Amino acid sequence: MSVCTLRIDNRDVAIAAGASVLEAARAAGAAIPTLCHLDGLSPVAACRLCLVELEGSDKLQAACVTAVADGMQVRTDSPRLREIRRSVIELLFTEGNHVCAICVANGHCELQDLAVTVGMDHSRLPYRFPDRHVDLSHPLFGLDHNRCILCSRCVRVCDEVEGAHVWDIGWRGEHCRIIAGLDEPWEAVNACTHCGKCVEVCPTGALFHKADTSEEKQGHPERLQALVHARNHQQWQP
Amino acid sequence: MSGACLRICTAASCRSRGAETLRQRCSALLESANSASATQGVAGRDVTVKGVGCLGPCSEGPLLAVDAAAGGSRLFSLGTNGQAGSAAVIEAAIKAVAADLHTAVADGDGSAVAQWSPPHSRELPADDPFLALQLRRVLAQCGRIDPAEIADALAAGAYRQLQAVLQRNDPAGVIELVRRSGLRGRGGAGYPTGLKWATVAAMPGGEKVVVCNADEGDPGAFMDRTVLEGDPHTLLEGMAIAAHAVGADRGFIYVRAEYPLAIERLRIAIAQAEQHGWLGTAIAGSDFSFHVELRVGAGAYVCGEETALIHSIEGRRGVPRPRPPYPAQRGVFGLPTLINNVETFANIPALLRLGPEAYAPGTKVFSLTGQVRRSGVLEVPMGTPLRTIVETMGGGAPAGRRIKAVQTGGPSGGCVPASALDTPVDYESLQALGTIMGSGGMVVLDDTTNMVDIAAFFMAFSREESCGKCIPCRSGTVQLEMLLRKLLSRQASELDLAQLERLCPVVSEASLCGLGQSAPRPVLSTLRHFRGDYLALLEPTPAAPPQEQNP
Numbered sequence: 001m002s003v004c005t006l007r008i009d010n011r012d013v014a015i016a017a018g019a020s021v022l023e024a025a026r027a028a029g030a031a032i033p034t035l036c037h038l039d040g041l042s043p044v045a046a047c048r049l050c051l052v053e054l055e056g057s058d059k060l061q062a063a064c065v066t067a068v069a070d071g072m073q074v075r076t077d078s079p080r081l082r083e084i085r086r087s088v089i090e091l092l093f094t095e096g097n098h099v100c101a102i103c104v105a106n107g108h109c110e111l112q113d114l115a116v117t118v119g120m121d122h123s124r125l126p127y128r129f130p131d132r133h134v135d136l137s138h139p140l141f142g143l144d145h146n147r148c149i150l151c152s153r154c155v156r157v158c159d160e161v162e163g164a165h166v167w168d169i170g171w172r173g174e175h176c177r178i179i180a181g182l183d184e185p186w187e188a189v190n191a192c193t194h195c196g197k198c199v200e201v202c203p204t205g206a207l208f209h210k211a212d213t214s215e216e217k218q219g220h221p222e223r224l225q226a227l228v229h230a231r232n233h234q235q236w237q238p
Numbered sequence: 239m240s241g242a243c244l245r246i247c248t249a250a251s252c253r254s255r256g257a258e259t260l261r262q263r264c265s266a267l268l269e270s271a272n273s274a275s276a277t278q279g280v281a282g283r284d285v286t287v288k289g290v291g292c293l294g295p296c297s298e299g300p301l302l303a304v305d306a307a308a309g310g311s312r313l314f315s316l317g318t319n320g321q322a323g324s325a326a327v328i329e330a331a332i333k334a335v336a337a338d339l340h341t342a343v344a345d346g347d348g349s350a351v352a353q354w355s356p357p358h359s360r361e362l363p364a365d366d367p368f369l370a371l372q373l374r375r376v377l378a379q380c381g382r383i384d385p386a387e388i389a390d391a392l393a394a395g396a397y398r399q400l401q402a403v404l405q406r407n408d409p410a411g412v413i414e415l416v417r418r419s420g421l422r423g424r425g426g427a428g429y430p431t432g433l434k435w436a437t438v439a440a441m442p443g444g445e446k447v448v449v450c451n452a453d454e455g456d457p458g459a460f461m462d463r464t465v466l467e468g469d470p471h472t473l474l475e476g477m478a479i480a481a482h483a484v485g486a487d488r489g490f491i492y493v494r495a496e497y498p499l500a501i502e503r504l505r506i507a508i509a510q511a512e513q514h515g516w517l518g519t520a521i522a523g524s525d526f527s528f529h530v531e532l533r534v535g536a537g538a539y540v541c542g543e544e545t546a547l548i549h550s551i552e553g554r555r556g557v558p559r560p561r562p563p564y565p566a567q568r569g570v571f572g573l574p575t576l577i578n579n580v581e582t583f584a585n586i587p588a589l590l591r592l593g594p595e596a597y598a599p600g601t602k603v604f605s606l607t608g609q610v611r612r613s614g615v616l617e618v619p620m621g622t623p624l625r626t627i628v629e630t631m632g633g634g635a636p637a638g639r640r641i642k643a644v645q646t647g648g649p650s651g652g653c654v655p656a657s658a659l660d661t662p663v664d665y666e667s668l669q670a671l672g673t674i675m676g677s678g679g680m681v682v683l684d685d686t687t688n689m690v691d692i693a694a695f696f697m698a699f700s701r702e703e704s705c706g707k708c709i710p711c712r713s714g715t716v717q718l719e720m721l722l723r724k725l726l727s728r729q730a731s732e733l734d735l736a737q738l739e740r741l742c743p744v745v746s747e748a749s750l751c752g753l754g755q756s757a758p759r760p761v762l763s764t765l766r767h768f769r770g771d772y773l774a775l776l777e778p779t780p781a782a783p784p785q786e787q788n789p
Contacts, residue, residue, distance in 0.1 A: 045560040046708050048748045060747055065560045080747075084710075087744040091713035124737060125717050150706065169555070169706070172538065174716050176706035 006072040022063035036151040040228040097146035104217035105205030137187035148206035154198035241284030241307035242352035248289035252299035256328040284348040291468015296614035306352035314359040375588040380468030388510035391471040419594035425579030428665040438484040441574035446486035452493035453542035456648025459679030461603040462580035466500035470507035476583030539703035558751035608682035625659040639684040647676025650756035652763025689768040694722035700757035711754030714745035
């Protein structure tokens with residue numbers, strides 16, 4: 001197996017060729033914020049939080065989909081990147097209806113945590129208060145579109161890991177929303193196996209167990225990662 | 239020699255002014271005249287009528303050209319010079335023309351028609367700058383041939399370059415010619431075409447795909463539509479030559495559903511080319527096969543972005559994905575794919591006919607529209623000054639007004655101020671001004687235009703057409719449009735202007751695909767050249783705002 005050496009934030013890193021810059025940065029201890037990315041799911045480079053600067057290029061690259069190369073020089077933090085990351089989080093907050101105090105995910109929300117990380121003490125852009133709905137048709141779970149950030153983790157986990165493809169994204173632009181089946185109530189989609197993987201990978205309180213009340217929802221991405229690891233390596237005993 | 243041919247433009251613009259009715263009337267009239275002379279035992283009158291593609295100055299339409307068999311051609315405008323006529327007015331005009339033509343036909347053997355001038359028409363002299371300053375290579379046969387008749391195209395030389403290429407059977411040589419010509423992608427980005435072809439040709443694997451991007455969606459752009467409607471065979475020939483050069487045997491034309499006439503003409507052209515052995519299996523007796531499929535878009539502007547276009551062809555949701563891998567590496571169905579725009583492919587036959595040295599620097603087709611006296615489609619040598627196109631050819635702004643700016647490149651482009659009209663149109667010069675060459679849409683704006691309004695229009699377009707995959711574009715374009723609307727309603731302060739200038743680079747630097755990355759450009763370019771328009775809209779900031787409503 002060949003190895004690439006690169007420099008990330010003035011630290012030399014050696015990592016297997018084919019790895020992503022994000023993996024290399026994490027190995028080097030550089031904290032790159034991510035939201036749509038989740039180990040175990042295919043990368044889509046949609047949230048743009050993991051953008052990094054590459055020496056010799058003016059164009060920012062998403063670390064999750066950029067492969068490492070020998071001699072690459074990566075900068076994961078700069079005023080420019082910080083401005084983008086804060087703006088992205090602000091744009092996410094303003095396009096949905098995120099009310100932490102009454103949210104099931106309060107205290108365990110990746111969006112909330114990132115707001116703290118990027119220093120978003122307030123939004124410089126006006127909140128849009130969109131008219132969004134809640135799907136409580138499923139017997140076990142709920143989907144609150146007000147809290148959805150369209151990271152598409154649920155779409156990918158259901159398609160790639162569970163193989164059910166209950167979820168997809170409907171419509172376009174600001175009208176995008178997660179849809180079950182052909183835009184049916186969740187309960188009406190027979191493909192759903194009630195496995196709950198979508199709930200476990202959801203970074204916010206958009207997908208939740210009906211039994212949860214405020215602050216009670218905890219994501220469990222590690223369960224997905226254990227499952228993917230077990231499948232990939234055929235190791236079913238922990 | 240007597241006889242004449244009437245060419246009536248039946249492309250979208252003239253068709254909307256009744257040109258197709260006119261063509262049908264004239265055809266029927268000649269047919270009855272011919273059958274009458276046949277029964278009387280006299281020689282048939284040597285007059286033909288055909289519907290052709292765009293003749294150029296669309297604002298003068300409906301357009302009609304009279305070719306005398308003895309040589310010489312005269313172009314007539316039956317239009318009301320930019321004044322949109324009511325259906326009744328158009329109907330009356332068509333009737334008058336048909337009646338007069340009837341008399342001309344009855345008069346003689348066709349020589350009368352060759353001398354004929356339609357009533358209420360205006361002849362556009364051949365030395366009219368709009369016509370005389372053009373260099374029609376891509377559009378050489380557009381407006382001359384009947385796009386629904388391959389025999390007409392073949393007589394005009396269609397597929398001759400393909401035949402020569404197949405006889406020489408030297409794909410690398412063709413790529414080298416394209417490279418030497420310096421041809422760059424005409425879809426907007428200007429990527430060197432020869433390099434793109436060479437990359438796809440060098441990819442391993444026996445199965446490759448050629449895709450023609452005919453998803454022309456910029457507001458004010460209708461160059462590709464003109465080619466598709468007027469001369470689809472030149473495009474098909476260019477695609478087949480490209481396929482042979484890169485080693486592909488499958489092709490897709492991705493055309494937007496909003497171009498029904500172009501789709502119809504393409505369907506006819508593909509079927510006829512297959513019948514005549516210029517597409518399909520064993521083309522022209524060689525072992526080269528090339529099968530072209532037409533794919534019709536479903537109304538998403540973003541599907542003009544190449545990775546979204548690939549997804550759409552594959553039957554998936556039309557959203558862009560990060561590159562690399564580039565389509566040349568992994569394109570349609572994972573195969574190495576060459577994607578070029580309509581005009582790029584349509585350049586290829588002319589390029590090979592002239593040779594790379596005589597061809598360079600090539601031409602560019604523009605669609606001139608907006609607040610200009612004469613609008614339409616024109617093809618000029620690369621590097622022609624904007625002023626020549628807009629003022630000399632287009633006649634400048636309407637009476638009593640002055641040109642304020644020229645918008646190029648659609649929602650991905652920007653505005654060139656009137657002071658910079660002497661800029662030659664080429665990729666670098668326009669980029670230096672903060673806009674882009676783009677695909678060729680050129681919208682003239684006069685001094686009644688508020689540039690903030692223009693920026694808001696394009697931002698609303700980008701907002702509407704954002705696919706929603708990445709946040710900076712999905713949500714950033716909404717916030718940018720809100721800021722621009724706030725300015726337009728005179729409720730914005732300097733802080734809002736600062737916010738606008740802060741958010742623009744975030745959207746352009748952080749968005750995933752080219753559409754999001756270039757969405758702020760109409761704002762940035764108008765801020766750069768017309769900052770005064772923005773400042774004039776700011777509400778005066780009181781020194782101490784006691785009853786300020788907004789935080």
